[in-house]
Amino acid sequence: MWDHISIILNKMAAQGKIDKEKLEMFNLPIYEPCSEEVVEAVSAEGSFEIVHLELFMTMPGSSSQSKNKAAFAARALCAPHEDVMARHFGGGVVSDFVKTAEEHIDSLADHDNFKVALVEVGCHTIKRRYSLRFTIINMNVKNAKMTYIVKRRKY
Numbered sequence: 001m002w003d004h005i006s007i008i009l010n011k012m013a014a015q016g017k018i019d020k021e022k023l024e025m026f027n028l029p030i031y032e033p034c035s036e037e038v039v040e041a042v043s044a045e046g047s048f049e050i051v052h053l054e055l056f057m058t059m060p061g062s063s064s065q066s067k068n069k070a071a072f073a074a075r076a077l078c079a080p081h082e083d084v085m086a087r088h089f090g091g092g093v094v095s096d097f098v099k100t101a102e103e104h105i106d107s108l109a110d111h112d113n114f115k116v117a118l119v120e121v122g123c124h125t126i127k128r129r130y131s132l133r134f135t136i137i138n139m140n141v142k143n144a145k146m147t148y149i150v151k152r153r154k155y
Contacts, residue, residue, distance in 0.1 A: 002030060005077065008101045017096045025090055028081060068112045076102035 013020045033041070042048050078085075078098050081092065085093050 002028070004078050004101075004104065005081070008077075008097060008104050011104065012093075012096060015100075017100070018093055022089055028084065070102050070106035073105050074098050077105075078102050 009018065009023055009026070012018045013023045039050055042050055075098055078094060078101060082094050097099060
């Protein structure tokens, strides 16, 4: 995924949408845990327990669905980094990034190795059931959806 952010930002620099010098100084400090680390962290925290963990593949849809997936993936790719990018490159960069990312992702959709991983977390509390969704884009694995269902421990 991070390689794709780099590709998108480099395309934007080549198109003059962002300053090349600012791109050279840009750094996103990111760590992406594997599923075992997520399970370990949830267990160590103690307030929740994972009651279901699943990874399954989805088949690519029609070309219109592909466009929708590209738009969703582009927004999801940008969302966690929006503030950092806006602060570093300027406020207008976010919409340009999403548009360039959508074009980039859409161009990858025709290739067999294009995959998007979505992580969905469901939390159960004592009084209510909450379903929280987190999206992790992984463009090196096929449209995979990993589901964590987490339950708050009763005290």
